[in-house]
Amino acid sequence: MSDLAQTGVYPASAEFVAKAHVDAKAYDEMYAASIKNPEAFWAEHGKRIDWIRPYTKVKNSTFDYGKVDIKWFEDGTLNVSANCIDRHVAARGNQTAIIFEPDDPLSHEAQHITYAQLLEQTSRMANVLKANGIGKGDRVVLYLPMIPEAAYAMLACARIGAIHSVVFAGFSPDALANRINDSEAKAVITADFAPRGGRKTPLKSNTDKALFDCSEKVKCFVVKHTGDQTTWIADRDVDMKAEMAAASPYCPYAEMNAEDPLFILYTSGSTGRPKGVVHTSGGYLVYASMTQQITFDYHDGDVFWCTADVGWVTGHSYIIYGPLANGATTVMFEGVPTYPDAGRFWAVCEKHKVNQFYTAPTAIRALMGQGPEWVEKYDLSSLKLLGSVGEPINPEAWNWYNTHVGKGKCPIVDTFWQTETGGHMLTPLPGAIPTKPGSATKPFFGVQPVILDPATAEIKSETATDGVLCIADSWPGQMRTLWGDHERFQEAYFAQYRGYYFTGDGCRRDEDGYYWITGRVDDVINVSGHRMGTAEVESALVAHEKVAEAAVVGYPHAIKGQGIYAYVTLMNDVEPSDALRKELVAWVRTEIGPIASPDLIQWAPGLPKTRSGKIMRRILRKIAENDYGALGDTSTLADPSVVDELIENRMNRA
């Protein structure tokens, strides 16, 4: 690949620009307007969704540490489920809302669920929840495969005003129990099994284990999906499909305030237990729907496919809420990119004539390794645009995506955002902003990025600069608080750089004003586009009886972006062995889930600590990266010889 291909500037074709919702001139005008007068801008764009009682107030927010408070459209009322379903039924009741593509294409057919059917199924499920005592403000945890029932469940909660909290089906029973307890959920909706890549995860039995550690009042709704046998606890377990069949096919929707919580989604932070990110109804929906339409240049009749799981925010905003609020056709894929073979993504694109395709660099890198022949077998002429999310996309992956998937004619939108932000923050608008591989380019409307000096917290105002990325003012999709812990919310996001929302990311701005995310500057690592707190993995490791101490860092990994590198100090009388390594990996999988499995474990007789006992992760990161030359200042270490020992062990991979 040529250097030019890695560093060039890529404008969309004239044909693309001519049809795009937003061109360069419109972007400049709209962006300027959104910053100059956010009230007026969002007063106008808030109208893209249906309100029961229209808002008269638009923005009411302060980032001042100690009194952080964020409200949008605060006197408006609406129902999110009605916005995603009912308002489309008259005009497009027979249009497909959701295309469900099953894990195994040979034994199962795809399903096309129309808006009219979506209304009926969501209503039925909402009625089942209501009949079981679930109402406004109650929390419901969803632990489901990527099946239509996951969409019904989210929309059914929204319909009756219950707050959903989706837990990724790859999380362990322990992780599930923690989330049920932290949110004080009244119910869990799960399935018998989750088929993925030809294997089945026993969701119901995981839920049984989790509920052992929860209040006995928690109800358990079970979607019999594969039909395999599971245990059944009378009085607690409810057969969801059977009750839905018996329920009324229509459920009226509740009138909710714009600031009523829509969902909680747990994500990893730099310390301790996962954080329950709270998103509310009005601002979130305005922002998710506007970004889905404009970033992806979605037009009526297009088929949109975001390959994420609904267990992550990407699935919330760009499989469910954004597309459905826009009356789109959205693909829900139950499987994995490599099953039955490495051509699966492209087979699905061809089969459903996908127009916009949105995935993560880690998936692209994994498929790239299988060779372009898997892509070339399929007709991808329906594709108009490609998207990337989760981590910076490296030039090689970008080139491959552009050449083999996009055939050089699809703009690639590299979207930077976070669980906390609700929707895209930095992203090219494809008809307006020429892309540069690896750059998330420019801010979306209403987003005011600033780059601060990490040492002085001063704004770096030169165009070309670098530092930490903060946001100067609120946007409608922003999280409002951490569930039950507004203090921690302020501490985590507003304490370090007063007056700003701190993303946790490092960032460079080039001479053209393009933003380049350089990665997390806190103790969060990004594994395959998923966030993992090093502290979470450490506390799982030290919970093992043979482990005295553990320190976890990220290191560069060819496919995952970052891998998990664990330094483990064993208890005095314990001998290190390969068997013990395997045992510890298996242990972390059961404590958190497979996504947290350490890729490498290095035995560490001691860890580098300051005299006050703080582990110096900077040094551990360097050793994990095989970068011994630049360990930096080690003079504050209590025992500098520890470092030499670690380097020696690293070289011998002991």
Ligand code: WT7
């Ligand atoms: C972190 C957020 C919401 C998207 C899925 C991940 C990293 C995300 C990009 C991108 C560079 C990116 C950041 C961010 N990130 N997108 N396009 N380029 N880095 O959501 O789990 O909340 O993680 O993912 O480090 O802070 P998340």
